[in-house]
Amino acid sequence: MSELLNIFSIILILSGLVFFLGASIGILRFPDFYTRMHAAGKGDTLSTILIMSGMAIQVIGDFEGSSVLVAIKILAIAVLIMLTSPTSTHLLMKAGYDDGIIPVSKDKKTKINDLGGPFLKDSLSEKSVAKKKTATKKRVKK
Amino acid sequence: MKFFGLLSVIIVGFLLLSATKDFPNWGDEDSPANSGPVSSFYIEKTEEKTKVPNMVTAVLADYRGYDTMFETVVIFIAGIGIIAVLRTYGSNESIPKNQVGDEGAGLLARMTCSLILPFIQLFALYVVAHGHHSPGGGFQGGVMLGASYILLALAYGLARAKSCFSEKRTLVFAALGIFIYVGWGVLCLVMGSEFLNYSALDSILPGGVEMARSHSMLAVEIGVALTVTAIMFSMFSNLSTKGRLDKGL
Amino acid sequence: MDFILICSGIALFLMMLPIMYRIVVGPTAIDRIVAVNVIGTKTAVLLIIIGALFHNVAMFVDFAIAYAALNFLGSLAAARYFNRTRPAYGQVSQEGGDADE
Incomplete structure (x- = not known):
C-alpha cells in the first residue's frame, strides 16, 4: 500500500513539473501579453495543485503522529492557490486591458x-x- | 544613470561578499557566539526553565524582553511619524466629487477575498498563539493580521476597511499593544520583582513559575501583535491615499 | 525518495530562470508582475519541498501558507495600482504623473 502511494505521489509531482515546464516555456516564448497571461494563469495553477497534492500524499505516507494535520495544511495551500492565482491573473489581465496593451495580430492593425x-x-x-x-x-x- | 546604478550595486555587492570571509565558520566552537556561557545556557536551560520548546520565542520575549519592548516602541514611533508627515486634514479640492469613494476591485476579487479573508485572519491568530511551539510570534502574526485588513481595503475599498478598523481605533490599538507590554512589566514590578521578570507572577498565574513565564510570553506577544497590526494598516492607508484617507489605491 | 525531491527542486529552480528573463526584459510592467506572481507561487512549493528534505514539513508549511497569502495581496495591490495610475508602457502620464489620482 505504501509503495503504491509513493509511486502515485511521484507521478503527481512529475506531472506537475511537466505542466510547469509548459508554463515556463509559454511565458518565455509567447508573442504578446495576453497569451503569456494564458500560460502563466493555467500552467502555474495546475502544476502547483499537482505538486502540492503529491507532497501531501508523500507526507501522509509515513503516518506519524501529526502528519495528517500537516497534509491538511498542504492541501489548504493548494486550495488557497487554486482560489487566488486565477483571481490575480484575471485582475492583472483587466489592468493590462485598461492600460491599452495592444494584442498581436496578423495584419498588425488591431487597436484596443x-x-x-x-x-x-x-x-x-x-x-x-x-x-x-x-x-x-x-x-x-x- | 541606470548604468551607474548597476555599477554601484555590483561594487557594494562585491564588498559585502568579500566581508563574509571574516565570519566564523559554520558551527565553529571558538567563535564568540558559541564559546561564551550565554548561548549554552539558553540551549540547555530554556525548555527546563520556561516550558517553551521554541528557544527563539523564549529568548525574544523573556530573556531579552527589554529589546523586544523597544522594538515595538520603534514600530509605534514609525507609524506615528508616518501619520505626522503624511496625514492631511480638511477637504482637498483637487479631487473631483465623483472620484471620492472607492468601489473596490470588482466582483471576482471581492468574492475571492470574502472566501479567503477569514482563513488568513485565523491563520494570523494561530501564528501569534502558536509561537511557543513553531516559528511565529507577535511580529509575524501582526503582519499577517494587518495584511488581512489591507486585503479588505484593496478588495472592498478603503471605506469598508475603515468601517471595521477606523483611524481612531487604529491609534487606540497601537497604543494598547505597548500598554499591555509595559503594563505586564510593571505588574512584575508591583508583585515585588524586577521589571519584566515574569517568574514573580506565579502567585496569580496558574501552573508554577515555569508556566507563569510561558503565559507571560503569550501576553507580551499579543501586545506586540496588536501594535504591529494597527501600525501596518495605518501605514497602508496613509501611504496609499497620500494622507487623505478618503480613497484607496 | 530524497533523490526525486532534490531533482524536482532543482528542476523547479531551472524552470524559474526563463521567468526571471521575463521579469528583467518584459516589455510592460504587468508582464513583470505576472512573472513575479508565478515565481511567488512556486516559492511556496519549493518551501514545502525543502521542508520534506529536512524532514521538518510541519515547520515549513507555515511559511508556505504565509507566502501564498501575501503573494496574492501583492499582485492584487499591483493590479489596482496599475489599473488606475500608470499607462502600461512606462511613459509618464501626460497630466504630470500620478499626483492627483
Whole structure:
C-alpha cells in the first residue's frame, strides 16, 4: 500500500513539473501579453495543485503522529492557490486591458478599441481628458 | 544613470561578499557566539526553565524582553511619524466629487477575498498563539493580521476597511499593544520583582513559575501583535491615499 | 525518495530562470508582475519541498501558507495600482504623473 502511494505521489509531482515546464516555456516564448497571461494563469495553477497534492500524499505516507494535520495544511495551500492565482491573473489581465496593451495580430492593425471593451474609453482617454480640462480650468481661475 | 546604478550595486555587492570571509565558520566552537556561557545556557536551560520548546520565542520575549519592548516602541514611533508627515486634514479640492469613494476591485476579487479573508485572519491568530511551539510570534502574526485588513481595503475599498478598523481605533490599538507590554512589566514590578521578570507572577498565574513565564510570553506577544497590526494598516492607508484617507489605491 | 525531491527542486529552480528573463526584459510592467506572481507561487512549493528534505514539513508549511497569502495581496495591490495610475508602457502620464489620482 505504501509503495503504491509513493509511486502515485511521484507521478503527481512529475506531472506537475511537466505542466510547469509548459508554463515556463509559454511565458518565455509567447508573442504578446495576453497569451503569456494564458500560460502563466493555467500552467502555474495546475502544476502547483499537482505538486502540492503529491507532497501531501508523500507526507501522509509515513503516518506519524501529526502528519495528517500537516497534509491538511498542504492541501489548504493548494486550495488557497487554486482560489487566488486565477483571481490575480484575471485582475492583472483587466489592468493590462485598461492600460491599452495592444494584442498581436496578423495584419498588425488591431487597436484596443476594436475589442469592443468598455474599459479603455472610460478609464484612460475620457477621464484623463476630463481631468486635464478641470485642471486647466482651475489654473485659469487661480 | 541606470548604468551607474548597476555599477554601484555590483561594487557594494562585491564588498559585502568579500566581508563574509571574516565570519566564523559554520558551527565553529571558538567563535564568540558559541564559546561564551550565554548561548549554552539558553540551549540547555530554556525548555527546563520556561516550558517553551521554541528557544527563539523564549529568548525574544523573556530573556531579552527589554529589546523586544523597544522594538515595538520603534514600530509605534514609525507609524506615528508616518501619520505626522503624511496625514492631511480638511477637504482637498483637487479631487473631483465623483472620484471620492472607492468601489473596490470588482466582483471576482471581492468574492475571492470574502472566501479567503477569514482563513488568513485565523491563520494570523494561530501564528501569534502558536509561537511557543513553531516559528511565529507577535511580529509575524501582526503582519499577517494587518495584511488581512489591507486585503479588505484593496478588495472592498478603503471605506469598508475603515468601517471595521477606523483611524481612531487604529491609534487606540497601537497604543494598547505597548500598554499591555509595559503594563505586564510593571505588574512584575508591583508583585515585588524586577521589571519584566515574569517568574514573580506565579502567585496569580496558574501552573508554577515555569508556566507563569510561558503565559507571560503569550501576553507580551499579543501586545506586540496588536501594535504591529494597527501600525501596518495605518501605514497602508496613509501611504496609499497620500494622507487623505478618503480613497484607496 | 530524497533523490526525486532534490531533482524536482532543482528542476523547479531551472524552470524559474526563463521567468526571471521575463521579469528583467518584459516589455510592460504587468508582464513583470505576472512573472513575479508565478515565481511567488512556486516559492511556496519549493518551501514545502525543502521542508520534506529536512524532514521538518510541519515547520515549513507555515511559511508556505504565509507566502501564498501575501503573494496574492501583492499582485492584487499591483493590479489596482496599475489599473488606475500608470499607462502600461512606462511613459509618464501626460497630466504630470500620478499626483492627483
